[in-house]
Amino acid sequence: MAETVTFLVDPLPVDASTEFLEASFREIEPGSGALAVNDFAPHRGDGVFETLAVVDGHVQEVEPHLARLANSARLTELPEPNLEQWRLVIRRAAERVPAEGEFALKIALSRGVDPGNTPTGWVHVTPGADFAASRERGIRVVTLDRGVARGAGERSPWLLLGAKTLSYASNMAAIREAKRRGADDAVFVSADGYVLEGPTSSVLARIGDVIVTPPPAAGILHGTTQRSVFAYLEGQGRAVEYRDLTVDDLRGADAAWLMSSVRMAAPIAELDGTSMPVDHEATAELNAYLLSPRD
Amino acid sequence: MAETVTFLVDPLPVDASTEFLEASFREIEPGSGALAVNDFAPHRGDGVFETLAVVDGHVQEVEPHLARLANSARLTELPEPNLEQWRLVIRRAAERVPAEGEFALKIALSRGVDPGNTPTGWVHVTPGADFAASRERGIRVVTLDRGVARGAGERSPWLLLGAKTLSYASNMAAIREAKRRGADDAVFVSADGYVLEGPTSSVLARIGDVIVTPPPAAGILHGTTQRSVFAYLEGQGRAVEYRDLTVDDLRGADAAWLMSSVRMAAPIAELDGTSMPVDHEATAELNAYLLSPRD
Known part of the structure; x- marks a missing residue:
């Protein structure tokens, strides 16, 4: 269990075999250096994201958030996200935080490292503030x-x-x-x-x-x-x-x-x-x- | 000499002693993981930048670019950049690329890692395209x-x-x-x-x-x-x-x-x-x- 959890994700194409899903992300030390400075996320703010609530271990409204992520990707001409991959990544990240309390789970998909077009992705979970x-x-x-x-x-x-x-x-x-x-x-x-x-x-x-x-x-x-x-x-x-x-x-x-x-x-x-x-x-x-x- | 050069920079306050300047940045492998996913640059596109031309070893118009960086920082309420530090960082990065040809030298200043407010910075130099x-x-x-x-x-x-x-x-x-x-x-x-x-x-x-x-x-x-x-x-x-x-x-x-x-x-x-x-x-x-x- 950890209060803050970070996964780096290699976004898979939509037609990737499901056998690659579990190996397509890895947990890293939160706050550690992970993205290249010329990744389009820090370089140009060029990526899309969603923030989901985790309440007592349950991730709220995964499908509506994933549908909107896919729509944002379409509007910004990013490769279509593999939603099966993101469902798994979200579940795995949520399993790493305590089963009680509120957390904010952000998923992000960037255009990748300039000048390539291989997207990068991440998940970052933090404790919810006291609202x-x-x-x-x-x-x-x-x-x-x-x-x-x-x-x-x-x-x-x-x-x-x-x-x-x-x-x-x-x-x-x-x-x-x-x-x-x-x-x-x-x-x-x-x-x-x-x-x-x-x-x-x-x-x-x-x-x-x-x-x-x-x-x-x-x-x-x-x-x-x-x-x-x-x-x-x-x-x-x-x-x-x-x-x-x-x-x-x-x-x-x-x-x-x-x-x-x-x-x-x-x-x-x-x-x-x-x-x-x-x-x-x-x-x-x-x-x-x-x-x-x-x- | 390298065609692509990346420095990570710890932005110093404006009143920092000049003895800290040389130790305030370090070269890293271009494309390597450097920024936290919750650095405000990838997290929110929340930072400012400048792109300078390097032509046959000479960095063009350093002072106007630094003046605009400082203005962008003021408009976005980032800490005032230490321009002496950025002058040195720019010079050191430009020295690492060949003395002939055109290069693009980007400097960036982010609000730092959420939720803190200690800015992060970087320099990234790439070969100019054929224009x-x-x-x-x-x-x-x-x-x-x-x-x-x-x-x-x-x-x-x-x-x-x-x-x-x-x-x-x-x-x-x-x-x-x-x-x-x-x-x-x-x-x-x-x-x-x-x-x-x-x-x-x-x-x-x-x-x-x-x-x-x-x-x-x-x-x-x-x-x-x-x-x-x-x-x-x-x-x-x-x-x-x-x-x-x-x-x-x-x-x-x-x-x-x-x-x-x-x-x-x-x-x-x-x-x-x-x-x-x-x-x-x-x-x-x-x-x-x-x-x-x-x-």
Whole structure:
């Protein structure tokens, strides 16, 4: 058992024989030198990733994350990932951490070492932070203009707005800006005033009896946690909807959350310095669902 | 002597004693595992870089590149780089490659290993490609919408448009899109129709007797090669100007180039499938200047 676990992965082609799977990855000392400086991941932020929650030994929503990894690979013209390999690698990595508690399991696929095109991969598992306050009391959020109009991702696919790439410098800068303003997190807004997504989360709002989220066509990543919550709510007979949201719509919502795989449902308690209603009951229900074993 | 050289660098604080400089970096086998997978460079594309040309043993424009590295570090809130250290590291790396020929020398500064904030750094030198055809016959270029309006970088500094970060996935996707369209390279255009920059270059145009380039306030990186060429031309008594350029302005120019540190002046011979005039005399003069030793 270890609190932090790192595997280096040699990504296999989709048609590789299953006999190669177990030998296609190896555990290394966390923090040790592993990637070449001219691997396209550090060289160009040119790779894709997913972060999965591990809760009491169960890896949440492996298939939706792998489906999105494959979609990100397609959008960035990386070789199609061998999902059977990634399923095994994820399982083996999760087995190496304690069977109790929360962990964040990141999988990444890079274009490989420049100038070749043999992808490299890795898994890195770390203990989850203590999200109790974020999940219960909520978070303070600021809106930040992303500069692009709604729908820019469809007109300009080279912006990779729908792919989860390793190029997150601007996402990290947005979180620093939020903290500078005394907040905890940010929500990106389009140049034409529509709510997009958080730097590492999806935005959900309850407006009356309907739970709404901006459509992926707005130029955002389709959230795995948002989708999981939508499926759960639909199963409960509740109304969910993809709908364009202005900042005023969000400000006037009956409740709102940032949703992400590891922090899960964090209610927005303050938006741009103004208090927002926190629906404690719905939040507790959502996090109970999100923390339960999900496949 | 080696054709490819890699140094790992422990970035020193600006007030470090000079006695530590020589011991602050070490050569490693190129392509060997060096960076932790949770170093912020592969983890988040969260770091900054510069690429310098080495021409017959001379590193071009070290000080302008270091000034821009320091500016990128400031914009991304990385610790201020110790420029004395980087000068030494650059010199030592350049000494390891043959004294004839062209090389590309990349320096990079990452935020370090998550969750710490001790930066990591590296230098990687590779042989320059054969740019003869690009510099003489020219390149085919397509315009690609970047989705942001001109000036978005000033309104949204968290987009880091003026910083040279390691998050280049979208720049690489733009070059792939250009190749898919049968071209060699791309020029990003703002959502409101203004010429911005290439994915790895600046745009210059000759309009009558004036050499023009878009102003950095448009939301672009201030090009070191563009600045060097402007200084050279001004020294020759030629008119240069920062000026907003529409795509029509570029299409109607008397000549145009993409300028970058290693490929240098590449005339645009074709823009979106339409031929453009190539000023062979001016191009030869610019590349003769750019290939001469510059500090």
